[in-house]
Amino acid sequence: MDVSDNAILTAPLVAVAAGVDMFAESLEEQGVTVQKVDWRPPSEAVESVLRFLPFLDD
Numbered sequence: 001m002d003v004s005d006n007a008i009l010t011a012p013l014v015a016v017a018a019g020v021d022m023f024a025e026s027l028e029e030q031g032v033t034v035q036k037v038d039w040r041p042p043s044e045a046v047e048s049v050l051r052f053l054p055f056l057d058d
Contacts (some may be wrong), residue, residue: 017036017037
């Protein structure tokens with residue numbers, strides 16, 4: 001794409017929503033085309049976060 005023209009400004013907006021349904025739904029309500037991707041963090045990342053949950057206070 002030649003960035004010297006305004007094609008990027010006039011092309012239809014398309015968003016990618018990776019695992020955040022509320023984000024995708026909000027965009028769709030505004031007429032934006034959304035490509036939904038079922039993504040989850042790798043299990044080792046989840047395990048490292050779960051180790052800290054007992055330290056969180058409501």
